[in-house]
Amino acid sequence: xxxxxxxxxxxxxxxxxxxLTEELKSLFQGIDExxxxxxxxxxxxxxxxxxxxxxxxxxxxxxxVKGLHEFEDKTSAVNSAKGYFTGGGNTFLLVKTLHxxxxxxILKYNVEGGKPYLGTSAGSVIGxxxxxxxxxxxxxYPPSFECMALVPFNLNAxxxxxxxTLKHNGETRETRIKEFLTQNNSKVIGLREGNWIRKINExxxxxxxxxxxxxxxxxxxxxxxxxxxxxxx
Amino acid sequence: xxxxxxxxxxxxxxxxxxxLTEELKSLFQGIDExxxxxxxxxxxxxxxxxxxxxxxxxxxxxxxVKGLHEFEDKTSAVNSAKGYFTGGGNTFLLVKTLHxxxxxxILKYNVEGGKPYLGTSAGSVIGxxxxxxxxxxxxxYPPSFECMALVPFNLNAxxxxxxxTLKHNGETRETRIKEFLTQNNSKVIGLREGNWIRKINExxxxxxxxxxxxxxxxxxxxxxxxxxxxxxx
Numbered sequence: 001x002x003x004x005x006x007x008x009x010x011x012x013x014x015x016x017x018x019x020l021t022e023e024l025k026s027l028f029q030g031i032d033e034x035x036x037x038x039x040x041x042x043x044x045x046x047x048x049x050x051x052x053x054x055x056x057x058x059x060x061x062x063x064x065v066k067g068l069h070e071f072e073d074k075t076s077a078v079n080s081a082k083g084y085f086t087g088g089g090n091t092f093l094l095v096k097t098l099h100x101x102x103x104x105x106i107l108k109y110n111v112e113g114g115k116p117y118l119g120t121s122a123g124s125v126i127g128x129x130x131x132x133x134x135x136x137x138x139x140x141y142p143p144s145f146e147c148m149a150l151v152p153f154n155l156n157a158x159x160x161x162x163x164x165t166l167k168h169n170g171e172t173r174e175t176r177i178k179e180f181l182t183q184n185n186s187k188v189i190g191l192r193e194g195n196w197i198r199k200i201n202e203x204x205x206x207x208x209x210x211x212x213x214x215x216x217x218x219x220x221x222x223x224x225x226x227x228x229x230x231x232x233x
Numbered sequence: 234x235x236x237x238x239x240x241x242x243x244x245x246x247x248x249x250x251x252x253l254t255e256e257l258k259s260l261f262q263g264i265d266e267x268x269x270x271x272x273x274x275x276x277x278x279x280x281x282x283x284x285x286x287x288x289x290x291x292x293x294x295x296x297x298v299k300g301l302h303e304f305e306d307k308t309s310a311v312n313s314a315k316g317y318f319t320g321g322g323n324t325f326l327l328v329k330t331l332h333x334x335x336x337x338x339i340l341k342y343n344v345e346g347g348k349p350y351l352g353t354s355a356g357s358v359i360g361x362x363x364x365x366x367x368x369x370x371x372x373x374y375p376p377s378f379e380c381m382a383l384v385p386f387n388l389n390a391x392x393x394x395x396x397x398t399l400k401h402n403g404e405t406r407e408t409r410i411k412e413f414l415t416q417n418n419s420k421v422i423g424l425r426e427g428n429w430i431r432k433i434n435e436x437x438x439x440x441x442x443x444x445x446x447x448x449x450x451x452x453x454x455x456x457x458x459x460x461x462x463x464x465x466x
Contacts, residue, residue: 042412042415042416043411043412043414043415089412090412092371093412093416131371132370132371132372132373132374133370133372134370134371135370135404136404136409137365137366137367137368137409137410137412137413138325138364138365138367138371138378139365139366139409139412139413139415139416139417140365140416141365141377141378144374145371145374171368171369176369176370176372177370178276179275179276179322179323179326179370179372180370180372181276182275182276182372183275183326183372183373184372
């Protein structure tokens with residue numbers, strides 16, 4: 001497999017996907033067109049505009065971008081594509097749409113076959129075991145929380161350390177993930193913004209400028225360094 | 234109906250339920266025992282300890298507290314109770330448990346019949362139309378997101394204004410609720426900590442020290458004052 005799952009699409013003060021430019025040249029090497037999956041975006045920006053935003057970035061890499069919403073036969077469009085990019089937005093909406101269109105498993109089959117896959121935020125979560133560690137609001141009811149399981153763990157994107165100055169009783173991110181671990185037995189990767197997960201063939205690593213926080217049943221959360229191998233998680 | 238749906242159980246720096254003491258005397262007037270529903274709490278504290286915490290507070294009001302987990306026949310326990318308190322925790326776990334035990338509708342029937350109901354946080358969300366505006370992590374998959382619909386709107390508990398100083402690309406609470414409105418047509422009550430919703434007979438008001446933020450399709454979010462009537466929302 002050849003996949004990149006990023007915590008976020010855009011760094012604070014940066015442009016869309018810009019910080020990933022060198023990694024994306026490597027991910028999509030030899031590919032001149034990819035399929036963009038815009039279904040996470042619930043509003044504010046249309047599927048056309050969202051696809052145009054992705055296309056604008058990939059133009060610099062001489063890669064054309066087509067939006068999956070443009071195709072009547074979406075199964076065929078996924079099977080014919082040379083590579084994929086799923087953008088962020090609302091994970092519940094994305095997972096519901098992919099299950100209802102019947103393309104979650106078709107996408108999985110193609111990516112497991114070696115076609116390159118890029119996800120950002122919600123698009124990264126669907127590469128993992130399931131969406132049970134998303135931060136998003138459950139604005140729609142998906143027929144299942146299961147995802148592609150391209151990697152053998154759960155992901156918390158936009159992982160955020162607790163702000164101890166906040167006078168507020170909402171749960172911290174760490175508390176929420178610990179609650180997940182009372183009901184589930186998979187490891188959770190707390191991926192800070194700026195970091196990404198890279199899988200090349202069978203090897204999986206965490207990359208980026210920040211350390212990454214790992215949560216697992218029966219252990220205190222701990223940090224791993226950029227470049228760490230998480231293939232056997 | 235006679236219900237109180239609070240944003241939070243505990244104010245910053247305060248003790249459990251303390252800020253609601255006067256309101257709770259009025260809510261549970263003439264009642265000497267209530268049933269506590271501890272199922273939102275996924276870990277860290279057992280159902281026994283969580284119930285003991287509620288009992289400790291209600292002792293001051295001369296009200297006994299029994300935990301629903303103590304009863305083998307939970308339907309009968311709900312039907313026999315004189316009043317209810319559902320505590321906070323994880324809304325997904327709470328809603329899944331209530332649906333699986335078959336008591337969501339039994340509780341609704343009893344509360345609609347006039348028995349007093351107190352909810353805090355997740356326990357308040359289950360009093361509304363559905364759980365689609367919870368902040369919680371989807372750590373388990375409920376058979377449905379539908380709730381008791383004791384009030385005709387959605388609730389966002391622990392409502393938090395955007396922190397514009399934060400260098401982070403996770404969505405703000407307001408953005409998430411606006412995403413909800415692209416997929417749903419009900420109003421959303423953004424209930425800040427310290428505020429609560431009170432329903433007495435058919436009249437519903439928002440109460441507490443803060444103003445309350447209202448979200449609805451086709452309008453900019455707006456604020457309403459404490460005491461405002463939201464019966465016709």
